[in-house]
């Protein structure tokens with residue numbers, strides 16, 4: 001772990017040539033260090049939140065670059081320490097030169113995420129907010145950006161804080177009883193306590209269930225297009241991706257290229273996985289049972305199951321639908337080749353909430369997309385705070401487990417100190433989310449995933 005008093009520096013813009021490059025410096029020695037290199041104004045005398053034009057010079061007084069220097073005096077800065085951002089021309093040579101001059105004057109090169117880590121350690125924001133900064137930088141679409149922004153601005157933390165407060169209230173009632181154990185007083189009736197825990201658990205569970213949606217926002221929805229050979233899977237994939245990435249032919253088994261691609265609907269990515277396996281080789285056709293298809297589907301969160309309405313048979317379709325119903329993965333049944341559909345086959349799917357399309361004619365693809373979107377809306381939780389981070393999910397689950405033990409303890413009339421212990425455990429796990437409880441390993445793990453300069 002770094003010393004909080006170190007003065008650190010790093011390139012904040014991406015490596016490579018750009019019009020401008022920005023170097024950040026943070027720490028108690030920021031102003032004297034930069035002032036040593038900067039000619040144009042005495043930075044020790046300027047007011048905070050101002051920008052100054054000048055030059056960076058080496059020890060031989062040679063000009064390295066003309067730069068703009070922005071100064072943010074602590075605690076009114078990102079890290080709450082003195083921060084300077086040097087904006088120079090975007091040459092890697094210049095930037096490296098300035099960095100090495102800063103180091104020669106006493107700054108240390110920052111580790112990934114160290115600016116944000118300082119911000120956290122100095123109380124600028126809590127851990128969940130710090131993690132949201134990384135998510136915000138990594139955001140690739142509107143949903144990711146909005147969720148990260150909400151979390152960074154404290155939406156999620158407020159929810160956790162609120163839960164913690166309720167739990168603390170609960171703990172204090174139990175502990176008050178502990179203090180008066182001899183007198184056998186009951187400050188809270190048992191049912192009241194159980195009701196309170198139930199209420200807290202409802203909130204926790206809504207957060208837990210929001211993860212599925214949060215994860216979909218962050219990582220996309222792994223989707224498999226499945227169905228018998230020649231059902232039209234490659235054709236559909238092509239139509240959806242709107243480009244000829246898969247090879248389509250009348251001979252089953254011609255799609256061998258590995259393809260993984262996504263479509264975005266309303267900011268959510270549907271990641272088509274295992275598209276290489278969309279086709280099976282001809283000689284294997286006999287062996288492709290529904291079971292095998294199901295095994296393939298296990299990695300998916302959603303299966304688009306295609307049925308060939310032109311060539312399949314009633315019995316086969318019944319068998320496929322039955323197989324799908326046994327699967328734990330939600331599926332969307334697509335009746336393909338409506339342009340040549342046998343009416344009796346189409347009738348079979350009418351009750352199955354199926355979408356009827358012609359992949360080849362690109363007909364009714366909008367209906368299919370609408371159904372895909374419904375799938376997302378259905379996983380959207382009622383809570384407007386969304387959990388996107390697996391670490392937070394785990395802590396929430398551990399909190400929930402501890403609360404289950406609390407209820408069990410109360411029901412079994414266990415002694416209050418045992419119940420209090422489980423409450424403390426619940427408080428501990430909630431505290432892990434916002435960073436009220438941390439370990440060096442945890443921090444290291446979180447901040448090492450950041451980019452350098454943030």
Ligand code: GDP
Pocket residue numbers: 227228229230231232233234235236248249250252253255278279310336337338339340357358359360361
């Ligand atoms: P896959 O084995 O499931 O990937 O099936 P393909 O996408 O390779 O399609 C098999 C055959 O069905 C090809 O000849 C396609 O042109 C044809 N096909 C796909 N979709 C349709 C459709 O909507 N209508 C008709 N009539 N033929 C289709």
